[in-house]
Amino acid sequence: MLKLIKQRWLDQPLDNRFESIRFSMAIVISLIVTLVLVLLVSNEPLFALQQLFLGPLASIRKFGNVIESMIPLTFLGLSVAIMFSARQFNLGSSGALFLGGTVTAVVVLTLPLPGFVLSVVAILLGAFTGGLVTLIPAFIKLRFGASELVSSLMMNFIALNLGFFIILNYYRDPQAGSLASFEFPSSSLLVQLIPGTRIHTGLLLLFIMIVLIYLFIQKTKWGYALRMTGFNKSFATYSGISTGAVILYSQFLGGILAGMAGSVEMLGMYDRFRWQAMPTYAFDGVIVAVLAKNKPQYIPLAAFVLSYIRIGADTMSVNSDVSFQVIAIIQGLIIIMIAANAFLAKYRQRLVVQEAITND
Amino acid sequence: MINLLTPEFFFTVIRVTTPILFAAMAAIICSKSGVINIALESIMLTAALTGVLASGFSQNIFIGMVGGILGGMFIAGALAYFSLYLKADIILVGIALNLMAVGGTVFVMFVFTGDRGSTNSIRSLQFPDVNIPLLQDIPVVGTALSGHNILTYLAILSVIGVWFFLSKTTYGLRLRSVGENPDAATSVGIDVRKVKLVALLISGFLGAFGGMYMSMAYLSVFSTNMVAGRGFISLAAASMGQANPFGTLLAASFFGLMESVSYQLQAIGIPAQIVGMVPYVSVIIGLVLYAQYQQSLQKKKTLSKQLKEDPNEA
Numbered sequence: 001m002l003k004l005i006k007q008r009w010l011d012q013p014l015d016n017r018f019e020s021i022r023f024s025m026a027i028v029i030s031l032i033v034t035l036v037l038v039l040l041v042s043n044e045p046l047f048a049l050q051q052l053f054l055g056p057l058a059s060i061r062k063f064g065n066v067i068e069s070m071i072p073l074t075f076l077g078l079s080v081a082i083m084f085s086a087r088q089f090n091l092g093s094s095g096a097l098f099l100g101g102t103v104t105a106v107v108v109l110t111l112p113l114p115g116f117v118l119s120v121v122a123i124l125l126g127a128f129t130g131g132l133v134t135l136i137p138a139f140i141k142l143r144f145g146a147s148e149l150v151s152s153l154m155m156n157f158i159a160l161n162l163g164f165f166i167i168l169n170y171y172r173d174p175q176a177g178s179l180a181s182f183e184f185p186s187s188s189l190l191v192q193l194i195p196g197t198r199i200h201t202g203l204l205l206l207f208i209m210i211v212l213i214y215l216f217i218q219k220t221k222w223g224y225a226l227r228m229t230g231f232n233k234s235f236a237t238y239s240g241i242s243t244g245a246v247i248l249y250s251q252f253l254g255g256i257l258a259g260m261a262g263s264v265e266m267l268g269m270y271d272r273f274r275w276q277a278m279p280t281y282a283f284d285g286v287i288v289a290v291l292a293k294n295k296p297q298y299i300p301l302a303a304f305v306l307s308y309i310r311i312g313a314d315t316m317s318v319n320s321d322v323s324f325q326v327i328a329i330i331q332g333l334i335i336i337m338i339a340a341n342a343f344l345a346k347y348r349q350r351l352v353v354q355e356a357i358t359n360d
Numbered sequence: 361m362i363n364l365l366t367p368e369f370f371f372t373v374i375r376v377t378t379p380i381l382f383a384a385m386a387a388i389i390c391s392k393s394g395v396i397n398i399a400l401e402s403i404m405l406t407a408a409l410t411g412v413l414a415s416g417f418s419q420n421i422f423i424g425m426v427g428g429i430l431g432g433m434f435i436a437g438a439l440a441y442f443s444l445y446l447k448a449d450i451i452l453v454g455i456a457l458n459l460m461a462v463g464g465t466v467f468v469m470f471v472f473t474g475d476r477g478s479t480n481s482i483r484s485l486q487f488p489d490v491n492i493p494l495l496q497d498i499p500v501v502g503t504a505l506s507g508h509n510i511l512t513y514l515a516i517l518s519v520i521g522v523w524f525f526l527s528k529t530t531y532g533l534r535l536r537s538v539g540e541n542p543d544a545a546t547s548v549g550i551d552v553r554k555v556k557l558v559a560l561l562i563s564g565f566l567g568a569f570g571g572m573y574m575s576m577a578y579l580s581v582f583s584t585n586m587v588a589g590r591g592f593i594s595l596a597a598a599s600m601g602q603a604n605p606f607g608t609l610l611a612a613s614f615f616g617l618m619e620s621v622s623y624q625l626q627a628i629g630i631p632a633q634i635v636g637m638v639p640y641v642s643v644i645i646g647l648v649l650y651a652q653y654q655q656s657l658q659k660k661k662t663l664s665k666q667l668k669e670d671p672n673e674a
Contacts, residue, residue, distance in 0.1 A: 140644070144651035146650070150592055153589065161637045329464045339449050
């Protein structure tokens with residue numbers, strides 16, 4: 001049995017093998033850093049670590065939380081992955097999510113449509129709004145040649161202010177204690193899937209989107225053009241691919257997915273607009289996309305891992321003396337190490353030499 | 361009533377331009393050496409915290425300053441190490457560092473002070489304000505230009521310093537050659553990687569002052585995510601100023617002006633959210649106008665080149 005596994009492992013191309021090792025090393029090092037940090041700051045390190053790693057498994061409700069927060073993370077991961085695949089460094093996903101959620105709230109509060117139709121229309125309009133948020137930097141890049149990086153970051157701040165302006169001035173419920181809109185009609189809310197948790201039908205929409213995006217990127221000519229543009233833009237241009245169109249539709253699609261994340265979150269998790277600040281998903285899409293190497297099929301897994309450690313960290317900060325933000329340091333480290341191409345380069349060299357010798 | 365032509369208004373413009381100016385100078389050094397430093401945001405944020413902590417615990421402004429500088433240069437060094445030596449995509453590392461800084465500063469703040477929102481429980485120091493003799497006695501000009509924080513004057517000096525460094529020193533020339541043509545620079549024996557490392561460290565140094573200005577001059581505490589996109593705005597300023605220190609000074613002042621206008625708008629009762637959009641919208645408009653200007657310049661160049669080469673055809 002062990003021999004068989006070893007054979008399987010060695011049959012893999014060297015690059016795949018090396019990538020898995022590098023990936024695991026990145027995770028292991030981050031775990032060690034976590035351990036050291038917790039040991040340094042905590043008076044009850046063992047209890048804190050137990051809360052961090054096992055907290056999410058403590059109850060159905062906790063594990064439900066993991067799945068609930070995995071839904072927007074996966075949408076955002078897909079959003080960023082599709083833009084990064086085309087090498088468009090558009091960081092407007094969080095703005096798209098926020099404004100998408102806002103528009104959804106506005107739609108369910110204004111349009112007099114029957115329940116199910118209303119949620120569908122609200123989600124579609126929210127997604128479309130998200131698309132517009134990321135399309136603006138794309139358009140500016142195409143038309144004027146200004147980098148999408150800075151303009152998309154500015155869009156986040158604009159979207160945040162615009163969203164609050166709309167809710168505060170037109171939909172605010174003065175009866176509600178804190179900043180909140182009027183209550184959504186209950187028929188427009190997404191249905192709960194699993195009793196005892198808040199997991200909602202957004203999960204089904206999510207799975208449909210994962211499959212669609214996978215098919216789009218891998219099986220259609222537009223997806224091919226998108227990958228080619230990301231791989232080598234000049235080459236793509238010379239082979240007759242309209243890279244301008246790719247720049248536009250990759251970012252529009254990315255925004256649609258982020259907007260959908262906001263809409264689904266709004267109708268699945270809330271009964272009013274209750275966001276008080278930019279939801280904590282700010283750059284989370286980037287983390288998920290980098291973890292999944294921009295591959296749609298791995299994105300749910302990456303989102304699950306991220307969501308799991310988040311809920312774990314949350315449990316830890318409630319029950320012990322280590323604060324939630326320790327997670328920010330770990331996330332950053334994981335991204336950097338996965339992105340670092342020369343990390344373990346010497347080891348890779350040795351693998352290559354070994355392989356060359358055995359093949360001789 | 362909205363009042364834009366008072367000396368107090370110009371005083372505000374200079375005040376809010378200062379952090380952007382420091383960071384924009386940092387961005388210039390990087391862009392001249394051919395690296396994109398989007399970690400400026402985290403450099404500023406980290407320095408803002410370490411400066412406050414170091415000055416609070418030592419009760420010595422100089423140690424506070426050193427703490428801030430070290431904080432900023434640490435982030436810049438990490439960016440350099442991972443992107444130059446471990447060959448990671450510099451944009452991804454920048455994003456990761458920004459992510460880490462937003463949460464990481466809160467984590468460190470909580471560990472050292474027990475505060476979560478802002479460092480209210482420790483008494484940190486501030487850089488002093490300076491009245492400039494003679495200048496302060498001139499009626500209108502004096503009100504606008506004198507009495508600023510010492511870091512503001514340092515920021516203006518840094519513009520001249522960066523200009524001098526880039527265009528008058530040997531190392532500045534070397535740095536620019538690395539940015540313009542790394543292969544050519546290598547061929548004459550310049551260690552490209554080392555020059556880029558130095559550029560990033562200088563940017564960490566300058567960006568640190570931008571961050572310390574936020575927490576040790578503009579305000580007297582560090583608060584969560586207090587840099588609020590200024591690092592990104594200064595990237596836009598540097599690219600609009602074509603990485604020329606004086607052009608960048610203009611661009612940064614423009615953003616400072618828009619921010620000050622937004623405060624005035626708030627004072628006359630325009631909703632805070634609309635006002636809050638003004639600086640960011642102005643960055644986008646600025647980027648578009650600049651890029652358009654660049655394009656028309658390019659067109660003119662090609663046109664005049666064609667005319668020169670073949671006057672009959674054109």
